[in-house]
Structure formats: C-alpha cells, structure tokens
Amino acid sequence: MANSIEIKNVSKSYGNTVALKDISLSVNSGEIFGLIGPDGAGKTTLIRILATLLLPDKGSAVMTNYDVVKDYKKVRSSVGYMPGKFSLYQDLTIEENMQLYATMFGTTVEENYHLVKDIYSQIEPFKKRRAGKLSGGMKQKLALSCSLIHKPEVLLLDEPTTGVDPVSRKELWEMLKKLKNDGVTVFVSTPYMDEASLCDRIALIQAGEILGIDTPESIVNSFDKTLLSINSSDKYKLLNDIRSYEHCNSAFPFGESLHYTDKRTSFDIPQIYEYLRNCGNTNVEIAVIKPAIEDCFMNLMVGE
Numbered sequence: 001m002a003n004s005i006e007i008k009n010v011s012k013s014y015g016n017t018v019a020l021k022d023i024s025l026s027v028n029s030g031e032i033f034g035l036i037g038p039d040g041a042g043k044t045t046l047i048r049i050l051a052t053l054l055l056p057d058k059g060s061a062v063m064t065n066y067d068v069v070k071d072y073k074k075v076r077s078s079v080g081y082m083p084g085k086f087s088l089y090q091d092l093t094i095e096e097n098m099q100l101y102a103t104m105f106g107t108t109v110e111e112n113y114h115l116v117k118d119i120y121s122q123i124e125p126f127k128k129r130r131a132g133k134l135s136g137g138m139k140q141k142l143a144l145s146c147s148l149i150h151k152p153e154v155l156l157l158d159e160p161t162t163g164v165d166p167v168s169r170k171e172l173w174e175m176l177k178k179l180k181n182d183g184v185t186v187f188v189s190t191p192y193m194d195e196a197s198l199c200d201r202i203a204l205i206q207a208g209e210i211l212g213i214d215t216p217e218s219i220v221n222s223f224d225k226t227l228l229s230i231n232s233s234d235k236y237k238l239l240n241d242i243r244s245y246e247h248c249n250s251a252f253p254f255g256e257s258l259h260y261t262d263k264r265t266s267f268d269i270p271q272i273y274e275y276l277r278n279c280g281n282t283n284v285e286i287a288v289i290k291p292a293i294e295d296c297f298m299n300l301m302v303g304e
C-alpha cells in the first residue's frame with residue numbers, strides 16, 4: 001500500500017518550548033489515521049506542518065509524494081485542511097464561504113458538488129445564513145465542506161470534535177468513514193481517547209513525542225499488566241493511599257473509580273484489599289478489568 005503521508009524525524013520548537021521531538025510516522029493511502037493526545041501534546045503543530053503553514057526546524061514531511069517545504073503549492077492543491085479554530089468567514093453566508101473556497105482552489109461548487117453532497121446538503125437549506133450565526137455542528141459541516149471542495153487526496157482535520165455536541169460528533173465520524181470509502185486518506189487529531197476505536201491506526205502523542213503507533217486493537221492487546229478497577233467510599237483518600245503503596249506502578253482516576261497497575265508481575269488482590277483497609281478505607285471494591293486506550297496511554301507514559 002502506498003504511503004500518503006511520510007513524516008521523518010520532524011522537530012519543532014517555539015522559543016524554549018519544544019512542541020515536537022523527532023517525530024516519524026507514515027500514513028497509508030486510504031486509511032483513517034488518528035493522532036491522539038491531550039492538550040499541548042503537539043497535535044496542532046504537526047498538522048500545521050503537514051498543511052504547509054508552519055516550517056519544521058528539522059526533518060521532512062512528504063504528502064502525496066510532495067515535500068511540504070519544497071513543493072508546498074502542490075501539497076496545498078492535493079490536501080484539504082480543517083483547522084481546529086474557525087476557518088470560516090463569519091460575515092459571509094454558507095453559500096459565499098463555499099464559493100470562496102472553491103474559487104481559491106480554481107474550481108466551482110457545481111463542479112465538485114458530488115464530493116460534498118452528503119455533508120453540504122444538510123446545511124444547504126440555510127445557505128443564506130451567515131457563518132457566524134450557525135450552530136457548532138453546522139459550522140463544522142460547513143468547514144468540512146469547504147476543506148473538501150477542491151477534491152483533496154488527503155484530508156487533515158485538527159480536533160474536529162472538540163466542543164461539538166455528541167450527535168454532531170457521531171455524524172462527523174460517519175462522514176469520515178464515507179470519505180475513506182471514497183478513497184480519501186484521513187489524518188485526524190483528537191484529545192478524546194474513546195475516538196481511537198474509530199480509526200484504522202493511531203499514534204499516541206504526549207509532550208511532542210510519539211508513545212506508540214498501531215491499530216487500536218493491537219495497542220490494547222499489547223497492554224502487558226493486570227489492570228484493576230478500585231473503588232471505595234472516599235476516592236480522594238483511596239488515590240493518596242494507593243499511590244503510597246510500595247508496589248504501586250500507576251494509579252489514575254478513571255470515571256467513577258480509579259485504575260491501578262502493580263509493579264510486580266504476579267500479586268494477590270486480597271493483599272491490596274488488606275492494605276487499603278488497614279489505611280482506613282471503607283467499602284473497598286477491586287475488580288480485574290480490560291484496558292481501554294486511555295489505560296494504554298497512561299501505561300506508556302509511566303513506562304517512559
């Protein structure tokens with residue numbers, strides 16, 4: 001399978017802040033690739049480098065066989081980019097925004113209407129409305145339509161689901177799947193770990209470094225520890241006590257409970273139970289659970 005994106009040893013700093021440290025990864029043609037990491041991990045910086053809007057300090061990136069620095073004009077014509085912050089002209093209507101983007105890329109909305117039909121038809125009834133007056137979900141659909149109007153081979157999306165309601169989030173992922181079926185390569189960043197399973201492959205990124213790259217299933221399957229979910233009456237005390245436990249490898253709050261891994265390869269759960277009870281915790285419940293991507297992320301971070 002050909003690679004649509006080839007990133008080699010890319011580094012980028014802003015003054016003393018190191019945003020990306022020696023990043024290398026490749027994205028296959030026609031896959032949905034997720035760049036997953038918390039705020040400040042370096043996602044926007046990497047996507048802006050791929051979108052030819054920012055120069056790397058070191059390393060190279062090739063998009064659809066074109067170098068993002070030397071051949072930036074060719075990259076721009078073959079790549080669509082949906083930034084995290086609004087790319088829309090707020091004072092222009094839906095229709096005008098679409099026409100403007102089409103004109104910038106030397107095409108017309110009519111010529112490529114079929115590419116955006118599924119998405120655009122949902123907001124077309126409101127085409128005379130100004131972009132600034134649209135709901136979050138509608139803005140997102142318009143921004144996506146604008147980034148697709150020049151028929152890109154690769155679509156870069158920077159946190160398209162951040163701050164978007166759950167229905168629009170679901171719709172967006174359905175649209176990305178459709179685009180993949182139409183042969184578009186999708187490179188999407190997200191801070192939401194639960195979106196990992198919607199990608200073919202993912203890269204976990206933290207503090208400018210890639211912690212792991214694989215299919216979501218393989219990342220979960222490579223989790224090499226017994227994961228416990230622990231609960232008690234006082235979660236704050238529980239977290240402090242378990243973190244002070246001599247065998248504690250990691251302990252993180254996770255929804256209603258906390259997730260725990262032990263330094264030892266084999267251990268008895270009753271021992272931990274006993275320790276927590278002796279510390280004064282009440283209603284302690286411990287269960288072995290299956291890891292989620294977030295657990296893998298934490299595990300990789302601790303293991304660094």
Ligand code: ADP
Pocket residue numbers: 014017018019037038039040041042043044045046
């Ligand atoms: P993410 O998209 O994952 O939130 P960013 O790429 O925006 O991460 O940021 C990575 C790091 O670079 C962060 O520490 C951020 O504060 C810093 N950073 C990003 N943009 C700038 C900038 N223009 N000037 C200085 N620091 C920046």
